[in-house]
Amino acid sequence: METRLKTFLSLCETLNYRKTAELVNLTQPAVTKQIQSLQEEYGVKLFEYVGRALSITEQGLLVKQFAQSQFYNEAELLQLLGRAEQKVLRLGATKSIGDSVLDAYLQKYLEDERHNLSLTVANTTKLFSLLENSELDFIVVEGLFEKKKYDFRLLRRERFVGICAKDHPFAGKTIPFEALKTQNLFLREPGSGTRNIFERELESHGYDLSLFKRVTVLSSFQPLKKLVSNGLGISFVYQSIADSNENPGCFTLENMTSEHEFTIVWLKHTTASHYVDAFFKEKDSTPVEC
Numbered sequence: 001m002e003t004r005l006k007t008f009l010s011l012c013e014t015l016n017y018r019k020t021a022e023l024v025n026l027t028q029p030a031v032t033k034q035i036q037s038l039q040e041e042y043g044v045k046l047f048e049y050v051g052r053a054l055s056i057t058e059q060g061l062l063v064k065q066f067a068q069s070q071f072y073n074e075a076e077l078l079q080l081l082g083r084a085e086q087k088v089l090r091l092g093a094t095k096s097i098g099d100s101v102l103d104a105y106l107q108k109y110l111e112d113e114r115h116n117l118s119l120t121v122a123n124t125t126k127l128f129s130l131l132e133n134s135e136l137d138f139i140v141v142e143g144l145f146e147k148k149k150y151d152f153r154l155l156r157r158e159r160f161v162g163i164c165a166k167d168h169p170f171a172g173k174t175i176p177f178e179a180l181k182t183q184n185l186f187l188r189e190p191g192s193g194t195r196n197i198f199e200r201e202l203e204s205h206g207y208d209l210s211l212f213k214r215v216t217v218l219s220s221f222q223p224l225k226k227l228v229s230n231g232l233g234i235s236f237v238y239q240s241i242a243d244s245n246e247n248p249g250c251f252t253l254e255n256m257t258s259e260h261e262f263t264i265v266w267l268k269h270t271t272a273s274h275y276v277d278a279f280f281k282e283k284d285s286t287p288v289e290c
Contacts, residue, residue: 004034005067008046011035012064013133015047015054038063065149069269072134076271089117089275092127092139094193097262099221100240101155102140109279117279123219125191131267137275138266142193142238144200145265153276155262159239160197163248165231171249177205180253184233185212189219198236201256 011020011031021028039046046060056064079087089109093102098121109115120127120136127139131150140155164170170179187209188195202208209215216233218224221241228235229248238260242250252258264280266272 004038005070007031007034008038008063009067009071011047012056012060015056017054065268068132068134069267072267072270072272075134087116089115089279090120090136091117091279092120092122092130092136094124094127094141095121095188095221096142096194096238096241097140100238100244101158101262105279108281115278123189123191124193124196128265131265134267137272138264138279140262140264142262143197143260145263149268150265151268151270151273152266153264153280155264155280157259157261159258160194160236160256160260161239161242162234162236162251162253163225163228163242164234164251165229166249168231168234168249168251170234170251172251174252174254176254177202177207177211180207180211180234181213183212184214184216185209186216186218186224186227186233186235188224189217192219194237197260201253205255 007020007024007026010023011017014020014023017028017031021031024031026034035046042059042063044059044063045057046063047054048057049055091102098119102119106117106119109117120130122130124141124143124145127136127141128145130136131139142158162170162175187198199209202211214233216227218227221237224235225237225241225248227233239250242248264276266276
């Protein structure tokens with residue numbers, strides 16, 4: 001991959017010329033010269049200062065998308081030419097999906113002795129960062145994302161439900177948002193898909209997290225479900241999470257969006273779609289026009 005584009009991608013990540021120079025082992029003036037050279041060649045401004053903060057322009061975002069795809073495809077070419085180690089499928093998934101949805105696919109894929117993979121389970125924000133840095137071939141995420149920036153395919157739709165102790169007054173019922181005021185809420189960390197979805201639901205009904213008596217943040221579903229099952233609070237998760245291991249009571253909120261998408265995502269204009277097909281098989285997923 002052209003050196004200038006590698007420098008450009010580093011600057012996209014750091015938005016700091018000094019830090020980029022350290023990352024790519026160049027002087028700061030050399031980094032500046034490379035970026036200026038790209039801007040002259042493409043005839044557009046790639047970065048601009050807003051106050052003292054460096055930001056990427058709309059044209060710069062287009063170049064970033066192209067450069068990320070080129071970086072990924074070049075690594076794939078080197079692998080095919082035998083200049084890299086044997087391919088290991090690099091898959092990423094959010095915790096909701098990695099902990100409960102992919103088991104059958106993993107089993108089927110690894111039954112073939114020629115296949116190997118590495119699964120990264122992280123929150124949505126982290127997964128997109130890894131994907132854009134070509135550290136993952138594709139990711140499986142929940143909820144909304146900038147679809148125009150990626151190629152994607154719908155895996156399935158999943159119910160989003162409230163969970164509580166089986167003897168909780170909410171169990172088995174549909175309740176109004178106002179009833180949440182007396183409740184302790186267990187919530188995933190910022191950047192997680194389930195948290196983003198729930199906060200959007202609250203906002204669409206004129207509320208935020210201050211509605212709750214207490215909010216406790218947990219980055220793992222296992223302690224979250226156990227605490228909920230023991231009656232210490234409520235939470236909101238996908239049905240597959242509610243049905244696994246600790247089996248709490250479930251409830252729904254009035255006028256809350258009942259289903260959300262689980263989506264397979266990869267970089268545009270890359271060969272990663274072949275790995276998506278090999279892992280999920282065409283018959284197991286529903287194409288979506290991108």
